[in-house]
Amino acid sequence: MLLLLAKMGYTVEECSIAMERCGPEASVVELTDFICAAQLSREADVYLPDDDLKPRYNGVCKIKKRKFFEICKKKNDPETETIRLPNPMIGFGVPSLQLESISRSLPDSAIGPPFFYYENVALAPKGVWDTISRFLNDIEPEFVDSKYFCATARKRGYVHNLPVQNRFPLVPLPPLTVQQAFPLSRKWWPQWDPREKLNCIQTAIGSAKLTERIRNALERFDGDPPTSVQKSVLDECRKWNLVWVGRNKVAPLEPDEMEMLLGFPKNHTRGGGISRTDRYKSLGNSFQVDTVAYHLSVLKDMFPDGINLLSLFSGIGGAEVALHRLGIKLKNVVSVEKSKVNRDIVRSWWEQTNQAGNLIDFDDVQALDGERLEEVISYVGGFDLIVGGSPCNNLAGSNRVSRDGLEGKESSLFYDYFRILDLVKSIMHRPA
Template sequence: MDGHVFGEDSADIDWNTDDEVEILAGPVNSSQPTLTAMGNGEASTSAGVSHVSLINHFVGMGFSEKLVAKAIEETGVGDTEAILNTILTFVSLEESPEQPQQPLSMTSDPSSSDYDDMLVDELSDSGNWSENEVLSDEHKRLLMLENMGSISEEEKKLLALANMGFTVEEAAIAMKRCGSEEPITVLVDCIYAAQMVRESDCYMPEDDLKRIVGIVGSCKKRKYHETMKKKDVVEDPIRLPKPMIGFGVPSIQPERTSFRNLPEVARGPPYFYYENVALAPKGVWDKISTFLFEVEPEFLNCIQTAIGSAKLTERIRGWVESCEGDPPESVQRNVLEQCRKWNLVWVGRNKVAPLEPDEMEMLLGFPKNHTRGGGISRTDRYKSLGNSFQVDTVAYHLSVLKEMYPKGINMLSLFTGIGGAEVALHRLGIKLKNVVSVEKSKVNRDIVRSWWEQTNQTGTLVDYDDVQQFDTPVIKQIMDNIGGFDLVVGGSPCNNLAGSNRVSRDGLEGKESSLFYDYFRILGTVKDHSRLSQQM
């Protein structure tokens, strides 16, 4: 079993091209660059002349008096460079479309004992950028109060956070958690920390978890940390090792070699190989291991096949261009995080762009144009590349089969996708005598069939489109006809299990994720029939 290391969210995006609208990706993280030098938002009453001079100075540079006053209110009058950076940041944020607000959960009762437990969920779930970019009614109300001059200090902070790209609701939750008297910087860190913890869930190393929780500062971090510990005990998720070293990954190996004893029932032939992302919902990997003979997962390195939107790339350009000279550390950190998360690469000065399908194919180890042609659109190519096997690493793991099966191999491929395991075996020089593929997507089946023909395979490829029809009588008949299976390969059948859908995931109990149980069912049937055939 293998866990690909990434875990980022995915949903629909708005990526316009000349020929189509791309719809593969996910919500863009709502994090905006933090303002690097903010004070308590109050200027000293003894500095009235200096205050007026500063306003005149920056107004003379072409900035509006309202914007300058807001920046001075946030940073104080002591640091003109900090004021300028704040003004430029506000200008960038005003030029970038604002995000719509999502309704605050009706169960978020600050007086409830469960409120603290829900904060991270509320901050993250309500903090996604939408491509509609419409101001919420609450945001409009705050802007109106500001224009009328009847806005309170607490509402000023809410508006400042909303103007930075956060929702009014998540800003309100942070203020209730940390206290309305806290400066903007603490509130921003609180929101960021909650988003980071929620995004990484509890799968991050313990040291990193402590570091992230520490960012929350005065926001009741002790109670939060204790709550996370309680959840760890109940959920008992598999934590990612640090460094990420697997059993047999061609990288720096641990000082002490790890040995595993497999139970007799798990030993092949037929061998099995199952893949899913490491950042699956809580408890998923434990349950997978339970069903697959208590075999512990190995961790592999891979890329997340998620695509950032055009508006995200424009937003990043605005962040960088709004800074004079080198961007502050907060902007650098946020830009790099977005680039890592959405596979963005630098294509020019202050310009980033998503990876093209051809580039993803290369990084994943597939042949050039593997997903191209045959009426397959660019959108379908992105979809098909999602959560794919990393061919080179899989080939490394399966390389032991080359000496074991010099005359070729019979393989059962469940939830085949675009044929990562088939390509890996072919690259190893292992003849594919008989491959039975079960894949729901016609696009993916066409891709595998096209690759099969283009590589002049001499074996037999039989594909099924419905795993439910692949029942015990069918399995036994196929095995009797071809002489049994040597290898059973499978992968995560959908985004719900793979971790790309962070909103409506149900783990192994989801409508599509429950297909994992079909993998276990079919593997058991194959092993049982192989055992009976050997005894006859």
């Protein structure tokens, strides 16, 4: 906790006083709220002595730090202000269900340049999306389930300042049902398995032993098994996202099948010394390209000459692939991604697709401070779009061990997305 607060730019002294006064159970919002309240009552240059400031706030720290306090100070009202998920989860519309007369008004502070696009899991613990929204200019998140774009579910929230009118989907439209996506499975798909969509693609897959147990259970019957067996098999199939590949045979998705479902080119994550496990991990953590591309499609007419992209937590480059498939030229792409495996994947895709622009790698978002950003921005000449989906490990429902919310070890990197977005804005808006 102390580390997290320090990362936000608080001094050790501030933190220890706050932790003492708020008690051991206090959340990060309560703590920052306390520090904020105490400090806002003083003069800015008193409570922000320069040598206390963390390096990442260099350049714009005084303003930024105060702004951070102010955002933290705004409290959630859990009764009335909790963000609710839409049902159906189609955000501001999907290709098959275009909503009439969509409009939304963004707060002045949210209007670009640059455009930004933030993504994370929709079913995060309560209050997480309220906090995220609060930090990102109070923009209402757009919750979309990718099952409206492809044959697999993926419930995600997107906070962005893009227009929502005149969007268009990638063509060709991907198959919308499992049966269309996997024609060969039709022959083996039993009548009693009603699934038309797969569940969310995750980082772990069902084991070979499990599929063997399922086959053994089914082979004891000639025709359809009794309903009790049907139910238990279906439960496992849903839990592990298994598909039918032979008589009584189920199997987890292959990596290339996941690539297809998620909208990536086949073999996108293959080769170059990347293990199967790593492929599953990277794919499970990725964007669904068609969904993201639909949202980003409005940029095409705005930037006929191409865009400069800052891609945080790039992963296997979902945003880059989406923009490329939309036919939006990539001039300069600054990509920040911790995993070398993923950086290699993006680099290799970049070379294979003969990109004319520059791809610049960074490995650590936390090391991207004001100074570095100024260098990069003066080199590329400003960013048109900032994309990022910060780590979800501590938000995701499947995590039994450390579902700690936004304050979790990895998921707290969201605050770096906010920090960098804010830094870029102030550098770009500063008079030359």
